[in-house]
Amino acid sequence: MDAFSEMNALSESDFSISESVKSYPTFASMGLKDNLLKGIYAYGFEKPSLIQQKTIKQIIHGRDVIAQAQSGTGKTATFSIGTLQNILPEIRQIQVLILAPTRELAVQIHHVISSLSDYLSVRCVVCCGGRNNTIQMARELDKGVHVVVGTPGRVLELLRQGNIRLGKLRSLVLDEADEMLNRGLRDQLEEIYRRLPSHISSDNKTSLDCQIVIVSATMPTEHLELFRNFTSNPVRVLVPKDELTLAGLQQFYIDVGSEEWKFEALNDLFSSVCVSQTVVFVNTRRKVEWLASQLAREGFTVAAAHGDLDQTQRESVMKQFRSGECRILISSDMWARGIDVQTVGLVVNFDLPMNNISEYLHRIGRSARFGRTGLAVSFIANAEERKQLLEICNYYQIAIPPAPARLDKMLVTNNSVQESPKTVNQLSKSNASDSHLHQIVKQSRHKKRKHKKKNKKRMNIVN
Incomplete structure (x- = not known):
């Protein structure tokens, strides 16, 4: 059996889920696009991990999600598969924005997205400090992209310059969200949040036109409260701190x-x-x-x-x-x-x-x-x-x-x-x-x- 099929190291009882959520034991049962399934299997996945069984369909349904699980359980693939399923390839505008605290993590996410979407007509670019320059990034963005992965500082710079436009954004993903706060990036995150597409609802409140997906291996209480303010009625999939010691x-x-x-x-x-x-x-x-x-x-x-x-x-x-x-x-x-x-x-x-x-x-x-x-x-x-x-x-x-x-x-x-x-x-x-x-x-x-x-x-x- 391929090792990718053995990621389900955590048991059902290890998860604290805010509401009753259906599990999907196979990728095929999730109703994914055929070409996305081909990319998943080509990447080496056979069976979804428990967090993937619980969370991917919630992302596909457009729900806001706060997910915490240990390293190595497939968090990156969780939000990658969920957001790729919802992309409309014929619209060559940014539909998914993924923020990461470091260049290395942004590059790694870009690699996963590119591999999983190998059979899809989806274009993904990475925008982070030290990689090319702003002019080159702007040229890449002008060619039309569906997914942008980057660090908050560089993404915010491109937003201010008008090179990143979020009018068609469907999903904002914050990966390793706690680390972004630990690095003092809260102000940058809040400014990006304010630039997300929104509308005024019938009760005269501002509502976002995109979903928020927040994932991390650790999530202290003070951070969790902040991210709840970022989201609307989120599905919360949390693993207690004492379970975060990596089975195997x-x-x-x-x-x-x-x-x-x-x-x-x-x-x-x-x-x-x-x-x-x-x-x-x-x-x-x-x-x-x-x-x-x-x-x-x-x-x-x-x-x-x-x-x-x-x-x-x-x-x-x-x-x-x-x-x-x-x-x-x-x-x-x-x-x-x-x-x-x-x-x-x-x-x-x-x-x-x-x-x-x-x-x-x-x-x-x-x-x-x-x-x-x-x-x-x-x-x-x-x-x-x-x-x-x-x-x-x-x-x-x-x-x-x-x-x-x-x-x-x-x-x-x-x-x-x-x-x-x-x-x-x-x-x-x-x-x-x-x-x-x-x-x-x-x-x-x-x-x-x-x-x-x-x-x-x-x-x-x-x-």
């Missing part, structure tokens, strides 16, 4: 004891676990470059991704990683939501996210995509990181155990680890003797003791 993804930590031993622990991890592709997250641009350089010296094929790369460089990095030309991607949080590569089997938090706990979810969600099995391993080296790991456990109400002796087996099965997971309180009492991997780290320290000063100097460069 095993999570562990390794206490390396000291910052200077993280690199050796990473080497040991790679030698004990065989995966197709890995994403390693660190917290600074300098450490991205440093770690990529160190791994390259060890003979690994590595790519580095951070916010200072220009668009051409970013696309080159992702092309290398998607094609398998490089098997390890070192990344900052800038890319935590824009990496959608199905073969990622391992995510390593070389550094834990220290400023935003929700980034932990988005990081580890790069693995176990579409129902596949994956691993997430976090390194902790000091009291601050131990405290942060406890905060993550408390926030999501989960227990993250120390790495077991045979991590490689975790990639073969979705079964739970046989050792008893540590509770949140026990976690703070754990030490380096908790697992076989910690013993490997100790052995590496002994073998490389004479290089300790050199290694410490290297780490000081990137602190």
